[in-house]
Amino acid sequence: MPDADRPRELPTRLLTDPEMIEACRVRDFARVFRLLRTRAGIYPSMIARRCELTPSRVGEVIAGRRQLLHMDVIERIADGLRIPGHMLGLARREWETPQALVVVQRGTPQVLEPDQPEAASLPSPEVDGILSLATRTTFSAATLDAFRSSIEDYWRRDDQHGGEALRPAVVGQLRHVVGLLKENRPTSIRNGLYGIAAELTRLTGWTHFDARQYSQARAYFTESLNLAKEIDDRQFMANVLACMSLQATYQDKPADSLALVSAAQDQARSSLGTTPRVLSMLSMREAFAHATLGNRYATHRAIGEAQGHFERIRTGDPDPPWVVYFDEPKLIVDTGIAHGQLGEAATAEPLIADxxxxxxxxxxxxxxxxxxxxxxxxxxxxxxxxxxxxxxxxxxxxxxxxxxxxxxxxxxxxxxxxxxxxxxxxxxxxxxxxxxxxxxxxxxxx
Known part of the structure; x- marks a missing residue:
């Protein structure tokens, strides 16, 4: 197969584009094929070869004269064009990032850690039974608070020591929380558990990112998004997308970084409860993306927006716990780093030093x-x-x-x-x- 026809990952900016997401969701392949042509340079003849379709059939689909409904054809399209299975309502494809966490749509998430034998990470069935029994009789909102406190402690230890040694404990707690979701619970408790699972999943992804294990990190970040989507927590979805944007800068994909942080800002703006601190953090991530692209004007504008949002922070704002790290020293140092990325070293130095x-x-x-x-x-x-x-x-x-x-x-x-x-x-x-x-x-x- 010629190199141009070999399956390869689609650009992140296309996979996160709302139009592409919707077209895949409803399996509107005419629109999917047009988007592939205009935004990824994958032309009908290439689509035909990659998906084992005839060129005439692809042309008929694009013209709206034929629909693709057979599951085997849809699976060939997902595999040939590298469209993640969940976007087309399929199971995770074999070529996708190694499965780290599977979330069953509108169901109970399941955890799988491929790096370690499952038996070494999970409690025995007897212990699971005891925990389940205890949970049914004593679980309350206070238990949710205990989980959140442990997560805050995990993040402190992550910054002090790194995430490699921490990861088994985080994954173990994630497995336990997923197990709790199998029980019928009041909506407020269930939503709280989904939020905790989403944050534990993001933390696990972060530990992989910090170890430069980018494929695993992306898998966990994606599943964290899915968990947050279950409870429509748009601020948290924005946070995860911001993490993915930062990872893209490390992978030297500045265009993807900008697309991801733009998607994060869209999520944040669509939530009525988004706080100025969250908006400031997202604007600074946008500045990083522009700086990596070398766009001086856009970087300076985003820095100004980050500072403007930060000035509107007031005592008592209902900030999510995951954003409280973004304090004044963090704003200052990130401003300096953005200037440093642009080559404005004289401006960056005193900011970072301060x-x-x-x-x-x-x-x-x-x-x-x-x-x-x-x-x-x-x-x-x-x-x-x-x-x-x-x-x-x-x-x-x-x-x-x-x-x-x-x-x-x-x-x-x-x-x-x-x-x-x-x-x-x-x-x-x-x-x-x-x-x-x-x-x-x-x-x-x-």
């Missing part, structure tokens, strides 16, 4: 990230000694956090030192970097 002075010492991963960015902006201005000193300081936080994203940033700084590799200060940084990274990775190279 935020670092105000950041909690317990947030080891964040401090490592931000110190890296400070070192980078200083290097971009030719401040070699100060840049290496800052990067060496960043290593102290990096050394106590298990995060491939952190080590990736530090390796990137090392690569930027290439023109100065023989300078004493650069050699000293390299020696310290090797001492920190080699016990884990064995190499300075990604």
């Amino acid at each position: 935020a670092l002075r105000r950041e909690a010492e317990s947030n080891q991963r964040s401090r490592a990230f931000h110190a890296f960015w400070l070192a980078r902006t200083r290097l971009d201005q030719g401040k070699l000694d100060l840049a290496c000193h800052t990067a060496t300081w960043a290593l102290e936080s990096a050394s106590v956090v298990s995060s491939e994203r952190v080590t990736g940033h530090l390796r990137e700084f090392y690569d930027r030192l290439a023109p100065y590799r023989q300078e004493p200060v650069a050699l000293a940084f390299e020696a310290r970097l090797r001492a920190v990274l080699q016990p884990v990775s064995g190499s300075l190279r990604p």
Whole structure:
């Protein structure tokens, strides 16, 4: 099969386009095929070859003279065009991201962790029975609060130590919550459990993202969206889409990043309860996407919008717990990073330095990230000694956090030192970097 006809993933901006989503939902293949042609460059002849259809049949579908109703044909279309199964009302396809969590439409979600044997992660049937019995007799709104408190603790530990060691505990609790959803419960309790399951799923996706395991992260983020959709929590859906947008910037897909954060903002605006803090965070993610694309005007505009929303924050706003991390130091440091991405190092440096002075010492991963960015902006201005000193300081936080994203940033700084590799200060940084990274990775190279 020619390379152009080989199945490949469709652009995220197309898969998240409301028109494409609706066309797939109602299986309007005339519209699907037209969107593929105009927005992904997949022409009717290519559609025919990939889906094992005749060109004339594809042409008749596009012209509205034929409908495609047979399940085997619909499955060939999903597989040939790489349209995720859930978009067409099908089961997950074999080629899709390894299954991390399956949500049965309007039913009870089920959990599967492919990286570990199921028996090693789940309680025994006897323990499940005891837990189920206890739940039926004692479950209340206070139990939901206990779950939410544990999630907040997970996030604190994630920032202090990284998510790799944390993931088994998070997945274990997710399995337990999914089990609780099998019982008949009052609507308020059931909705609360769906929200908790959605946040645990997002956290699991985040731990994969932090480990640069992007396919697994995307699978969990997608299922987190599905769970939030069950209870129409649009603010949370916006949050998950913002996570996916950030991941796209790491995968060097800035157009996808912008499409995802735009979808996030649409969800947030459609919710009457969206708070200024949520809108500010989303505007800053938009600034990141524009900065990665090199669009200076749009980046500055998005930064201004983020600051404007932040100024409207008032004490007592009903902020969701997952956004309280976005405080003033976070706004300042993200503003500096966006300027740094644009190459505006002189503007970025004092902002990042100020935020670092105000950041909690317990947030080891964040401090490592931000110190890296400070070192980078200083290097971009030719401040070699100060840049290496800052990067060496960043290593102290990096050394106590298990995060491939952190080590990736530090390796990137090392690569930027290439023109100065023989300078004493650069050699000293390299020696310290090797001492920190080699016990884990064995190499300075990604």
